[in-house]
Amino acid sequence: MNIAEKVYCRVFQFGFKLAIPVLPYRNPEVLNSVERILEMLKEKKIERVMLVTDGVVRSLGITKHLEELLGRKGFTAVVYDRVQSNPTVRIVEEARQLYLQKDCQALIGFGGGSSMDTAKAVGALIARPKSNLEDLGGILRIWKKTPLTIAIPTTAGTGSETTVAAVVVDEESGHKYALMDFPLIPDAAVLDPETTLTLPPRVTAGTGMDTLAHAVEAYIGRSTTKQTRREALRCVRLVFGNLERAVKNGSDRKARRNMLRASYLGGAAFTVSYVGYAHAVSHSLSGKYNVPHGETTAILLPYVLEAYGTTIYPQLKALAIAAGVAHMDTEEALAAQSFIRAVWELNRRIGIGTKIPELKKEDIAKLARLAAAEGNPVYPVPVLYGAKELERFYYDVLEEGGTRA
Numbered sequence: 243m244n245i246a247e248k249v250y251c252r253v254f255q256f257g258f259k260l261a262i263p264v265l266p267y268r269n270p271e272v273l274n275s276v277e278r279i280l281e282m283l284k285e286k287k288i289e290r291v292m293l294v295t296d297g298v299v300r301s302l303g304i305t306k307h308l309e310e311l312l313g314r315k316g317f318t319a320v321v322y323d324r325v326q327s328n329p330t331v332r333i334v335e336e337a338r339q340l341y342l343q344k345d346c347q348a349l350i351g352f353g354g355g356s357s358m359d360t361a362k363a364v365g366a367l368i369a370r371p372k373s374n375l376e377d378l379g380g381i382l383r384i385w386k387k388t389p390l391t392i393a394i395p396t397t398a399g400t401g402s403e404t405t406v407a408a409v410v411v412d413e414e415s416g417h418k419y420a421l422m423d424f425p426l427i428p429d430a431a432v433l434d435p436e437t438t439l440t441l442p443p444r445v446t447a448g449t450g451m452d453t454l455a456h457a458v459e460a461y462i463g464r465s466t467t468k469q470t471r472r473e474a475l476r477c478v479r480l481v482f483g484n485l486e487r488a489v490k491n492g493s494d495r496k497a498r499r500n501m502l503r504a505s506y507l508g509g510a511a512f513t514v515s516y517v518g519y520a521h522a523v524s525h526s527l528s529g530k531y532n533v534p535h536g537e538t539t540a541i542l543l544p545y546v547l548e549a550y551g552t553t554i555y556p557q558l559k560a561l562a563i564a565a566g567v568a569h570m571d572t573e574e575a576l577a578a579q580s581f582i583r584a585v586w587e588l589n590r591r592i593g594i595g596t597k598i599p600e601l602k603k604e605d606i607a608k609l610a611r612l613a614a615a616e617g618n619p620v621y622p623v624p625v626l627y628g629a630k631e632l633e634r635f636y637y638d639v640l641e642e643g644g645t646r647a
């Protein structure tokens with residue numbers, strides 16, 4: 243990246259950083275069990291709600307308790323259970339039609355990031371009935387209050403339960419884009435370990451490392467606040483203390499609860515302080531090959547941290563202390579390297595590899611351009627890279643190896 247581009251990126255990021263204190267960021271109210279939803283609905287005088295979920299979560303019986311509870315207590319629960327792993331414009335539109343037909347008053351996104359994002363996107367269309375999703379894509383395009391939205395994550399997690407974003411895919415063009423505005427932050431998030439107990443180890447591992455990446459990328463970036471630094475460190479502490487246990491013993495309720503808390507904190511940190519290139523590169527890969535976002539991000543994270551070098555050593559030392567692999571008096575370089583090693587090690591212990599087999603060498607240049615377009619100028623990364631420089635990360639994770647750019 244040339245000097246002029248770097249200056250442009252940094253000025254852009256500085257402008258957004260200055261705006262943080264005046265922007266209406268808020269954290270969703272935390273509800274510790276699904277039962278608490280009833281009190282909230284009563285308080286808001288809401289009688290008809292729409293549950294947005296996917297067929298797998300519903301067939302596993304995870305939504306059953308809430309559906310029955312709502313019915314027993316006299317609420318009408320309309321269920322939309324056709325969410326797919328990358329929510330499409332058609333899915334969101336279908337869910338919106340059902341919401342309007344049944345005269346619903348609130349949304350409950352119940353599932354992984356896709357179900358929560360679908361509920362949030364439906365909320366955006368309800369708030370802006372004359373717009374389509376494409377019009378609402380990008381930053382600050384909604385500007386109107388959405389219906390009451392409650393997020394119930396069944397993975398820990400994408401952080402969608404706390405963020406300003408909802409990601410959708412246009413199935414015709416293949417274009418994946420995010421709606422990002424403050425009304426999309428859910429009003430409440432239910433962090434109930436019962437909803438994550440059936441999550442398979444591989445998904446637990448990938449989504450858990452995604453959570454770690456949210457906290458780490460937010461923390462090492464240049465737009466942190468005292469609060470997001472605190473949230474990120476708490477998230478890192480929880481992931482290192484609980485993820486391996488949650489992967490190896492899915493019914494460990496305490497580990498599951500702590501991972502839900504970690505996901506919430508990681509989401510709260512990155513929705514204010516952004517993610518970085520591990521995410522930008524990962525998004526380009528998951529869009530192209532439909533590989534799980536959490537896993538690809540987990541694989542990329544240590545490579546990206548190594549590439550930044552000594553610039554981020556002070557931050558890495560703080561993260562190493564939070565992870566329990568260094569002390570205050572550990573020498574900075576040693577602590578920083580210990581943290582990166584701890585990420586490699588955690589990946590290995592929970593079954594995450596070091597390469598992405600789906601990646602094809604001939605796609606790298608195009609994917610790197612997509613990653614650069616996502617990251618620059620928005621992500622306040624510690625070291626700026628253009629598309630050509632970002633290619634190195636694809637070669638890092640290329641199974642067959644190859645020459646770095």
Ligand SMILES: [Fe+2]
Pocket residue numbers: 400452453455456521535539
């Ligand atoms: Fe992520």
